[in-house]
Amino acid sequence: MASDLAASKITPGVLDAIFNDPERRATDFPVPVCQCVQIKPLASQGNGAERYRVVLSDTKNFVQSMLATGANHFIHDQKLKKGSLVRLKQFQANALKGKKILVIMDIDVLEEFGEPEKIGDPQALKMKDEEEDVKPAPGAVSGAGFYGNKPAQQPAAAERSIPTRTGPSSSAAHGNIYPIEALSPYAHKWTIKARVSNKSEIRTWHKQSGEGKLFSVNLLDESGEIKATGFNEQCDQLYDLFQEGSVYYISSPCRVQLAKKQFTNLPNDYELTFDRETQVEKAEDQENVPQVRFNFTNIANLQTVEKDTTIDIIGVLKEVADVNQIVSKSTSKPYDKRELTLVDDSDFSVRLTIWGKTATAFDAQPESIVAFKGAKVSDFGGRSLSLLSSGSMSLDPDIPEAHKLRGWYDTHGRSNTFASHSGMASAGAAGGRQDPVMSIAKVYEDNLGMSESTDYFSTKATIVYIKQENFAYPACLSEGCNKKVTDMGDGTWRCEKCDISHPKPEYRYIMSLNVNDHTGQLWLSCFDDVGRLVMGMSADQLMALKDSDDPAAGRAFEEANCKTMLFKCRAKMDSFQDQQRVRYQVTGASPVNYTNEAQKLAELIKLYNI
Structure with missing residues (x-):
């Protein structure tokens, strides 16, 4: 029978080994196969990425699992379904909400076995007696109602203060490393190993109630990305330590909270705030963490993306405009901007604006391949993009998407005519x-x-x-204006609407x-x-x-x-x-x-x- 053949492929007892005897798991079950017996989408916050929980069975036990967002495509492509057999290629055993949970980064779906009914009579996995490292946060959402869950009181664990260290460190000194994807307000003691993919400048504020400063970094590992912010004392302590491109171990105490979506370009429901006792150490091993993670949107598909959404985009640089300066209506401060035109193999083009030092220092030549992470979608002119201050830019990146674009453009893209999303x-x-x-x-x-x-x-x-x-007509350079400007005869062009003058106009058709x-x-x-x-x-x-x-x-x-x-x-x-x-x-x-x-x-x- 087909179900018997499927059952013979499953690895009985592997879930117990993963959580209770990892050394035996590594030697006896190097490539485990389990059955997916339930899939459940989880509600995300704001523009956060979709998340899914699945229940895996090895016919003896079942355990709740969380699918890393990088593996969501298995569900989107309708490959992973209830009943599917999966080969676990990359995973991490962790504790969340007081329960053991398996975070899955990569799998193979054994589609040839279809989606048989649940095989065997799996029971909830029992753990060895150990002190719980997790306690529920006040107001935590109960896991009751999910497959195999029963309401339970979780014992509290005493907090430990961990002094900040800055010397290089190895993985062995940290034991079990959490994937970023597994971080939540319910996790108490954890260490992540992550690369700094972006580091902001120090920003200050002055109010009647006081003044302060802050900086932020984007942290990246194989499972996902998360933003981390340091205020005041932590800004002084950590800013010089963090370097873009370097890998660090970061250990709690460090506050995990809901992400403020208006200030981040990352698809994560959570963000970190450094504590005075947060431990940060530069890793000796700088290689085994991804350099950058992109989730590109095709230029032709921008019309289906909602206004104000933050996306990643890659394209061939078709046009580079000169740097222009505009004056903010709210602060009266001048800002430098430069407009770029990108095209891709969808035969569409889009205008993308870069700002400040990024605009003035930009020296890429037309026909370069440029990847942008953290561009905000606007409906101005149909669809246009603006690189956020928290975004980043990579010139001729060594990634498959860039090589594909280069081949397309050199073969026939150079002579193509490109459509836009105008109007x-x-x-x-x-x-x-x-x-x-x-x-x-x-x-x-x-x-x-x-x-x-x-x-x-x-x-x-x-x-x-x-x-x-x-x-064509001479237009105002202010963002979103485009009103006709008047030549004042003294080398300046005045916009009556914005009540400012520019050294030159931008001509528009x-x-x-x-x-x-x-x-x-x-x-x-x-x-x-x-x-x-x-x-x-x-x-x-x-x-x-x-x-x-x-x-x-x-x-x-x-x-x-x-x-x-x-x-x-x-x-x-x-x-x-x-x-x-x-x-x-x-x-x-x-x-x-x-x-x-x-x-x-x-x-x-x-x-x-x-």
Whole structure:
């Protein structure tokens, strides 16, 4: 029977060995196999990553387990299911909430055995008598109701003060190392081994109640990442000790609390606050901890990401703008910013803003591969990104995603035309609505834009003419403004809305296109993101060519003609010089995907039974 074959693959008794006799587990059960008998999603805080608890059985015992977020894909891909057999490749036995729990970092799902019913009659794992290292925090959520749990009183353990040490240390001196993924307010005594992936500058504050300072570090191990913050005395004590890229042992007492999502870019529900007795030691072994952990979002998929979400992104650097300075409306302080344009193999582009010293020191060349960790998603201009102060940037990182992008770009990406997310939020209510694709004649026949409401449609058409007069306007450099600025004649440009002057403007497209298809012609108006896509350069660059009487400006308009694109449009009645007319505005554009078009034609042909 299939169930008998599956049962023969399971390793009976391995769970008892993992928790009560790890030496025997290592020699007798080097690659254990268990059955998953329950899966339960756990509620996350804010934008924290999804977490899952599973119950594993070795046919004799069962134990609660927690899946590291790096292994969530086994559930998302529907590989790990109730009944599945799993080979445990990387795991850690720990105590949480007064219960023994297995933290699983990596597994193999033995899909060939399917999802049989529970094998054997496993019992809750009994532990050897030992002093509990865990006590529940006040208000802790009970584990009752989870597989095999019964309400129980947990004995309290006396706290130990551990002096801070700074000398190099080995793993042997620390015994059982906690994975970051397992940290929670319910864990009392623990040590993590983690690499500092990011270190902030020292920030100070001054209030009526007093003043202070703080710094933070992002800590990384194989299971996950967590932010840790030091205030005042801990800032003085630990700031110089922590170095980006180095590995440390960090031991409690150290407060574990719910993460303040507005101040962190990490997908962890918790964060750490250093205590005056927190022990920090630099590790002798600096190699066996990951350098950096990314969870990249494809540029084309940014439209599905909620505003203000923090993401990681990697792309080819297509354009690098000059450093500009803006003045904060709230503090009146000046800030340096630089805009970058990234593209990837989804054939989409996105603008990403970097700030402060990162902006002024940026010296990467176009066509470099750049990875960003901790970029905030904005709906400005459809979709754009801003690197947070807690974020980081890696130039030409030695990771598979970067090598893949380099191969794609060098092979054919360099000559591709890239779409943007311009105006998608307004055009589709940010929900990815599929507007009907119409011929130009159909747009007129259906009287789109003639009613009081706005009509949306898409059309596939070819650009036949672009008005070269007034194709751009001088815009304010302040973040989120883009209002037209006035040349004051003294070398400055003034924005009335922001009530500030800039040394120069940023030119932005405001173009009129005439497009044709096989049924007729249509005048379309478009703005900066679409203009960049059509012209293949920024309005600043094109204006510089025009002002210098460079023939390249005329060639740029000629090359933009005869481009066939899919235009997402809206039609709305407008009043111009006391006359009512329908205005057709482009809210998004993309190159024609000929593979998709061919598939649509093939489906259409099938309908005719040809």
